[in-house]
Amino acid sequence: MGRRSPGTPTLEEVAALAGVGRGTVSRVINNAAGVRDSTRRAVQRAIAELGYVPNLAARSLAGHRADAVALVMTEPDWRLFGEPFFTEIVHAVGDALTDTPVQLLLTLVRTDAERQRFVEYARGGRVDGVLLMSVHAEDPLPDMLAKAGLPTVMLGRRSGDESVTYVDADNAGGARGAVTHLLNGGRGTIAAITGPLDMYVAQCRLRGYREALEQAGRAVRDSLVVEGDDFTEESGRRAMTELIARHPGIDAVFAASDTLAAGALSALRATGRRVPQDVAVIGFDDFHPARPAEPPLTTVRQPLGEIGRTMVRLLLEEMEDSPVAWRHVILRTELVLRESA
Amino acid sequence: MGRRSPGTPTLEEVAALAGVGRGTVSRVINNAAGVRDSTRRAVQRAIAELGYVPNLAARSLAGHRADAVALVMTEPDWRLFGEPFFTEIVHAVGDALTDTPVQLLLTLVRTDAERQRFVEYARGGRVDGVLLMSVHAEDPLPDMLAKAGLPTVMLGRRSGDESVTYVDADNAGGARGAVTHLLNGGRGTIAAITGPLDMYVAQCRLRGYREALEQAGRAVRDSLVVEGDDFTEESGRRAMTELIARHPGIDAVFAASDTLAAGALSALRATGRRVPQDVAVIGFDDFHPARPAEPPLTTVRQPLGEIGRTMVRLLLEEMEDSPVAWRHVILRTELVLRESA
DNA sequence: ATGAAAGCGCTAACAC
DNA sequence: GTGTTAGCGCTTTCAT
Numbered sequence: 149m150g151r152r153s154p155g156t157p158t159l160e161e162v163a164a165l166a167g168v169g170r171g172t173v174s175r176v177i178n179n180a181a182g183v184r185d186s187t188r189r190a191v192q193r194a195i196a197e198l199g200y201v202p203n204l205a206a207r208s209l210a211g212h213r214a215d216a217v218a219l220v221m222t223e224p225d226w227r228l229f230g231e232p233f234f235t236e237i238v239h240a241v242g243d244a245l246t247d248t249p250v251q252l253l254l255t256l257v258r259t260d261a262e263r264q265r266f267v268e269y270a271r272g273g274r275v276d277g278v279l280l281m282s283v284h285a286e287d288p289l290p291d292m293l294a295k296a297g298l299p300t301v302m303l304g305r306r307s308g309d310e311s312v313t314y315v316d317a318d319n320a321g322g323a324r325g326a327v328t329h330l331l332n333g334g335r336g337t338i339a340a341i342t343g344p345l346d347m348y349v350a351q352c353r354l355r356g357y358r359e360a361l362e363q364a365g366r367a368v369r370d371s372l373v374v375e376g377d378d379f380t381e382e383s384g385r386r387a388m389t390e391l392i393a394r395h396p397g398i399d400a401v402f403a404a405s406d407t408l409a410a411g412a413l414s415a416l417r418a419t420g421r422r423v424p425q426d427v428a429v430i431g432f433d434d435f436h437p438a439r440p441a442e443p444p445l446t447t448v449r450q451p452l453g454e455i456g457r458t459m460v461r462l463l464l465e466e467m468e469d470s471p472v473a474w475r476h477v478i479l480r481t482e483l484v485l486r487e488s489a
Numbered sequence: 490m491g492r493r494s495p496g497t498p499t500l501e502e503v504a505a506l507a508g509v510g511r512g513t514v515s516r517v518i519n520n521a522a523g524v525r526d527s528t529r530r531a532v533q534r535a536i537a538e539l540g541y542v543p544n545l546a547a548r549s550l551a552g553h554r555a556d557a558v559a560l561v562m563t564e565p566d567w568r569l570f571g572e573p574f575f576t577e578i579v580h581a582v583g584d585a586l587t588d589t590p591v592q593l594l595l596t597l598v599r600t601d602a603e604r605q606r607f608v609e610y611a612r613g614g615r616v617d618g619v620l621l622m623s624v625h626a627e628d629p630l631p632d633m634l635a636k637a638g639l640p641t642v643m644l645g646r647r648s649g650d651e652s653v654t655y656v657d658a659d660n661a662g663g664a665r666g667a668v669t670h671l672l673n674g675g676r677g678t679i680a681a682i683t684g685p686l687d688m689y690v691a692q693c694r695l696r697g698y699r700e701a702l703e704q705a706g707r708a709v710r711d712s713l714v715v716e717g718d719d720f721t722e723e724s725g726r727r728a729m730t731e732l733i734a735r736h737p738g739i740d741a742v743f744a745a746s747d748t749l750a751a752g753a754l755s756a757l758r759a760t761g762r763r764v765p766q767d768v769a770v771i772g773f774d775d776f777h778p779a780r781p782a783e784p785p786l787t788t789v790r791q792p793l794g795e796i797g798r799t800m801v802r803l804l805l806e807e808m809e810d811s812p813v814a815w816r817h818v819i820l821r822t823e824l825v826l827r828e829s830a
Numbered sequence: 831a832t833g834a835a836a837g838c839g840c841t842a843a844c845a846c
Numbered sequence: 847g848t849g850t851t852a853g854c855g856c857t858t859t860c861a862t
Contacts, residue, residue, distance in 0.1 A: 201609055201637075202613060203614055204609075204614055204615050205546050205555070205613070205614050205615070206550050207613075208546035208549075209546040209547050209550050214546070216610070216615070238597070242597055242603075246602065246603065249606070251596070251607065251610045251615075252596065253594045253596060254595035254596065254597070255593065255594060255595065256583055258583070261587065262587065265590070265592055268542060269545065269557070271542040272543055272545030272546075272548075273544055274545050274592075274615070296542075
């Protein structure tokens with residue numbers, strides 16, 4: 149792999165051609181102050197003439213920074229990769245970094261071997277910080293990174309007392325709002341389709357559902373709650389089918405994610421039933437799979453764009469030798485009402 | 490960003506603790522031969538004790554390699570990011586690299602600024618090679634990388650005489666096979682929905698359609714061909730609607746991609762028509778959106794897994810100081826017949 | 831404002 | 847087999 153092309157010019161050659169010292173060239177390429185304008189131009193001319201590109205390995209070694217951050221997806225079953233949820237976040241993070249010299253690196257960590265390799269990569273100083281998505285409760289990666297002293301920001305948290313910096317949506321509050329909205333609309337029997345309850349996000353959303361019912365003085369009936377094995381459409385379909393069998397008279401359904409809701413709707417479509425009359429969901433910005441003649445859909449929007457931007461902001465702050473050990477940010481969700489299609 | 494934690498041990502400290510020279514430690518961490526077993530163990534003990542992790546910047550600088558490759562998506566309109574096509578390729582590439590020390594880095598290049606930043610990243614020696622996906626005809630990135638002497642492998646090609654190493658599916662052959670299959674099934678009036686014809690892949694698939702008709706002695710009627718603006722469902726819908734208006738008596742449709750086909754089917758669904766009686770498509774492995782009571786779907790499968798693996802193989806070969814300037818590989822497609830659902 | 835010099839932590843070539 | 851040494855190309859004091 150002797151990759152270094154033979155003709156690659158170095159900073160020293162640039163200095164020689166421009167007739168200045170190496171320090172000066174370094175200042176120019178780093179836009180540092182304290183260089184006479186004429187000198188700067190001379191150096192820039194030499195750079196252009198030679199087609200000089202800084203050697204990033206050398207810069208890292210001397211400067212103790214990589215000018216790169218990793219966005220890690222730890223999704224063993226990562227069909228989720230293609231979900232709008234991820235796409236939105238990646239987009240937002242990319243946008244937030246667009247005006248910086250920081251290169252965004254997406255990496256997939258599926259197996260333990262890949263986890264190991266990534267940790268060595270990160271600890272080896274190839275990135276200045278790490279953004280983590282879709283971390284499961286038992287994933288050791290966040291702690292490995294934190295222990296290594298790497299600035300790390302998670303999307304969501306693994307439990308109620310997360311020790312790593314994170315940005316999360318107000319999942320409990322959002323769910324509460326959605327269910328309260330259904331109650332206000334006069335619905336009496338509201339079922340819930342939750343995500344896998346070993347994930348904290350699913351627990352929070354279920355808690356919100358319960359709290360809304362309790363606040364309204366309603367009983368919480370366990371048989372109205374079905375847990376999905378994961379956040380996929382298939383789980384939503386199965387859960388909805390189960391609910392219909394258990395309670396033919398359901399008024400409304402609260403689904404803990406857009407994908408679950410999509411599955412639930414497709415199950416309803418298959419049966420041709422007209423109840424439930426309402427479906428509410430916590431989802432992303434552009435979710436509207438409901439078709440004409442289907443129940444109206446209320447969406448509690450997670451502010452994915454803001455989540456992504458906030459993650460980047462926190463990460464950059466942590467990279468600035470910040471004295472803060474960690475910080476937690478919870479962003480408000482937004483109830484979006486839609487006309488019945 | 491002074492990231493280097495103060496307590497990070499260096500190779501030299503490991504050597505001191507183990508009571509050996511730095512060269513020996515280097516040999517051990519690189520699994521090089523020529524180290525006595527007892528020495529190796531002593532070094533490994535010291536490594537464990539200190540929690541030593543090699544500084545990759547220093548390794549890159551001295552060793553002229555990054556042990557990383559980038560997989561670049563140059564998709565300005567990258568909703569495509571979530572498409573199964575991409576997911577499959579990323580998966581295959583990740584698998585192919587799983588047993589190597591090479592870290593896979595996904596990067597998005599949407600704007601010129603991002604393109605510039607990535608080129609500097611790559612030329613700066615942070616990756617040993619680059620895999621390119623979904624490159625448009627006028628994209629300068631492949632040439633920039635090739636000119637910089639970076640091993641580069643493209644998925645697909647920009648034109649008939651591509652100068653950069655690539656792996657492609659036999660698009661013309663696949664399309665020919667699909668249309669020939671429709672002809673053999675007795676279809677007389679076969680329409681085509683193509684991709685945007687400024688992309689070579691779309692041209693090839695259209696050529697395959699034409700060749701199949703010509704081989705069968707049929708006339709190629711321009712009015713039976715509709716060009717999609719892109720490879721999205723929306724384009725497929727529009728094209729199908731247009732075709733229905735032009736030729737109510739269409740027998741069958743050949744769609745140049747799975748997404749276009751999905752759009753076409755949804756347009757048919759909306760009209761409730763029962764013709765065309767057949768739809769054939771070039772697509773990925775798991776495409777089957779046809780519903781009961783819809784035309785049977787013939788899929789020409791692109792071997793995405795093999796494409797990804799082959800790309801990695803070629804890239805690794807190019808990284809071995811290979812004397813070959815470039816190489817081109819075209820993989821066979823496979824006709825998949827499905828029962829009418 | 832600018833040049834000179836001292837590393838950054840590692841690999842690889844060479845000596846023993 | 848193993849220690850020694852000379853860089854890799856840059857940033858960053860420290861002089862000037």
